[in-house]
Amino acid sequence: xxxxxxxxxxxxxxxxxxxxxxxxxxxxxxxxxxxxxxxxxxxxxxxxxxxxxxxxxxxxxxxxxxxxxxxxxxxxxxxxxxxxxxxxxxxxxxxxxxxxxxxxxxxxxxxxxx
Amino acid sequence: xxxxxxxxxxxxxxxxxxxxxxxxxxxxxxxxxxxxxxxxxxxxxxxxxxxxxxxxxxxxxxxxxxxxxxxxxxxxxxxxxxxxxxxxxxxxxxxxxxxxxxxxxxxx
Numbered sequence: 252x253x254x255x256x257x258x259x260x261x262x263x264x265x266x267x268x269x270x271x272x273x274x275x276x277x278x279x280x281x282x283x284x285x286x287x288x289x290x291x292x293x294x295x296x297x298x299x300x301x302x303x304x305x306x307x308x309x310x311x312x313x314x315x316x317x318x319x320x321x322x323x324x325x326x327x328x329x330x331x332x333x334x335x336x337x338x339x340x341x342x343x344x345x346x347x348x349x350x351x352x353x354x355x356x357x358x359x360x361x362x363x364x365x
Numbered sequence: 366x367x368x369x370x371x372x373x374x375x376x377x378x379x380x381x382x383x384x385x386x387x388x389x390x391x392x393x394x395x396x397x398x399x400x401x402x403x404x405x406x407x408x409x410x411x412x413x414x415x416x417x418x419x420x421x422x423x424x425x426x427x428x429x430x431x432x433x434x435x436x437x438x439x440x441x442x443x444x445x446x447x448x449x450x451x452x453x454x455x456x457x458x459x460x461x462x463x464x465x466x467x468x469x470x471x472x473x
Contacts, residue, residue, distance in 0.1 A: 354401075
């Protein structure tokens with residue numbers, strides 16, 4: 252079955268620093284990748300959609316300069332949280348959509364900003 | 366976006382069937398009905414999907430109303446490992462947005 256690897260699974264960073272999260276489709280090419288954020292006891296909230304080789308489309312209210320998304324290849328997308336602050340602490344989840352496949356989700360990254 | 370309505374929570378006893386309802390009265394003709402579930406601290410996991418006809422797979426069954434305005438996910442024998450949040454999602458094109466979902470508790 253389709254596998255999406257997300258790394259790291261957990262990260263703690265200091266306020267003001269940047270953190271990069273990777274999302275890889277291991278056995279298929281992902282035409283589109285999605286990034287979600289989930290706060291405790293809440294549902295997943297779509298942050299942005301990215302297609303390989305083009306700029307990401309951000310949802311309303313998501314700061315594109317703060318959450319940098321790069322989708323440089325058909326198997327890798329990265330989310331960089333720049334100048335992280337405690338309110339950015341959350342569970343970040345990626346999803347990949349491949350030709351003829353459904354959505355496959357990564358296992359998530361728990362970001363804690365101290 | 367077409368929206369879905371699910372009960373916030375449901376309880377089931379282990380080894381009994383569970384019927385998880387979902388209302389989607391504004392569904393359009395091209396929307397597929399998808400079900401995902403999320404275990405604690407994990408990404409969502411695909412369960413099943415359908416368009417008009419009822420569907421069965423190893424994990425569950427999906428019963429879709431004739432007018433497609435509602436659907437029911439059926440777990441035939443709940444186990445403790447089925448305790449999760451279950452999301453009913455309408456998918457049109459490349460868009461997957463989550464509602465609040467139903468938190469299923471399975472009692473031993």
